[in-house]
Amino acid sequence: MARINSDYLKLPGSYLFSEIGRRVRTYQAEHPEADVIRLGIGDVTQPIAPAIIDSLHAAVEEMGHPESFKGYAPDLGYEFLRQKIAVYDYKARGCEISAEEIFVSDGAKCDCANIQEIFSTENRIAVCDPVYPVYVDSNVMAGRTGEYDPAAGCYKDVIYMPCTAENGFAPDLPEQTPDLIYLCFPNNPTGAVMKKEQLQKWVDYANRNGSVILYDAAYEAYIAEEDVPHSIYECEGAKTCAIEFRSFSKTAGFTGLRLGFTVIPKELILEGVSLWSLWARRHGTKYNGAPYIIQRAGEAVYSQAGQAQIRAQISYYMENAKYIRENLHSAGYTVSGGVNAPYIWLKTPENMTSWEFFDHLLAGANVVGTPGSGFGPGGEHYFRLTAFGSRENTVEAVNRIIRI
């Protein structure tokens, strides 16, 4: 008789953003006249930049001619894109990462979720609390987290590292030593960052203990302050202890196109085995490569016109962030984030739970955000708003929130 993977039964009933979608649909069915503004899921709203669209058109045209048609992409990505990433994302920041160490994929979410497959199920994981749910859920599916304790809102075998207003939403080194450490900076959901010297402490800690840092840098393009690292490889020694995930989704509006990459340095060796070779083996077996036309679109991101256009888009979103942060602050809310990241993290008023505040905003202002408790117990009594809306919706949403 076939058996299910019973670890799936330890997961919450639905993924956080599916649950939010379900609640909003129910509300709209009951209130069809409501003009609901969504600042919940971090999905971009501005169209793809013209330089990227031109490149997409050209690549589509190539596919229609025998001499330029492309079939399967190389497993690890086209050289033309990997070279651009190596030069513009790494060499330009003083990091020595070769094109060969870059694995092109269809996005950081899949890679963050799948990377745990190359590690033993006996590894102990540590996550920030609050945390992007994918890191925990993918480890639950793999049987690495132990049972869920509903009272604590935690999995028994996971090390939760509190990120609080007191520590600036950047975790302190944990008391128990983890094998795998998930870090995401600029942070989703809090919008916090780590300065270079803070991140260096984590790199030194991982190298001392033989731990691996899984570093999600999907929001690095939003960094505005000088001393904030864009890559973990800006820290000394990171190549022997860290894997980095990057995404074109938030950088260049690719949430619908799908493109990202993972960096595994050749020096990253565990038990005498290169993690690069394990991930290459996995990629080759389970993945046929991101589509040619999308990789050409990714290449256009690095062109002069592409860079100017995506920088303008990022500025547009960060103006939204500023508007949300400053106006909610003036209205008496305790807010953080929104300076180096497109997320604003606010304390719920009057000690409301995160979901109470979600319902309050939905019913009172027809505005959707993300309840902080959906990101872990440390997110309770917090709420996340994204800066990815249109300007018009962002201004209207903030004004409605202030009025209720």
Ligand code: MLT
């Ligand atoms: C979010 O809202 O947290 C993002 O959509 C996460 C993601 O990119 O998957």
